[in-house]
Amino acid sequence: MNANPMKLVTIICEAYALEPVKGLLRDVGAHGWTNFTVEGSGARGERTGEMKEYANVQVEVVLQPEAAATLLARLERELFPRYGMIAFEQDVRVIRSGKF
Amino acid sequence: MNANPMKLVTIICEAYALEPVKGLLRDVGAHGWTNFTVEGSGARGERTGEMKEYANVQVEVVLQPEAAATLLARLERELFPRYGMIAFEQDVRVIRSGKF
């Protein structure tokens, strides 16, 4: 089992911030990520998932620790001033197939 | 980076428990959370997401440690006896924009 300590970064943002977030993910060398629509409640009030443009999106990406730190720093500097969003980081033990 | 140790609490529950769960979230001072429909299998058998009323819902919320402990204790005391649900807590390192 190729287990190694990695970081799972979760980003929850307004849907129209998804493309800028994906741009940063590519910049820091992310090989894969998932995103899915969520309902939620934040400082801007409750958001249903019914109108996709107004929904929140949850993005999850597994990264090497240095790439995760770069991503979080760039998110905070470049996107947090412009979009409603939150990000958090957790330790994960990853196994991965060659195909993913 | 305003990083500080926080707790991510995940609650998976039957859809009709969502409103009582949201009530507890407000009670413990949660500023934001997400929820999304999931398919799943638990003690009550497999649930598809096709009929929203019968689906399971996954709720995720980031809280200060004390608020997370209060939430989990109240979930266990007030909602676990009445609804099929599971909850778990993880450490997370959070950054957050002022807007969220």
Added chain:
Amino acid sequence: MNANPMKLVTIICEAYALEPVKGLLRDVGAHGWTNFTVEGSGARGERTGEMKEYANVQVEVVLQPEAAATLLARLERELFPRYGMIAFEQDVRVIRSGKF
């Protein structure tokens, strides 16, 4: 509160790997899990969630540490050679109602 150290295993896979994954979950004695469709990007390019058969699926299951280790080892040996997928493990503190 019946808190005990458990493992949250997250599996992200191509949708047609979901049934084999569920088979392994049953084999290792998982009592409950959730799965939901995600969009995403991996080694095989970007996948939207629009065509369910081509989407990725995220599966989350809470297990005892030994069962989690067995699941990850069997995933790697039996399914990773055949499907595009990634799996990761995290520590979680779980509370659970008798009904779930």
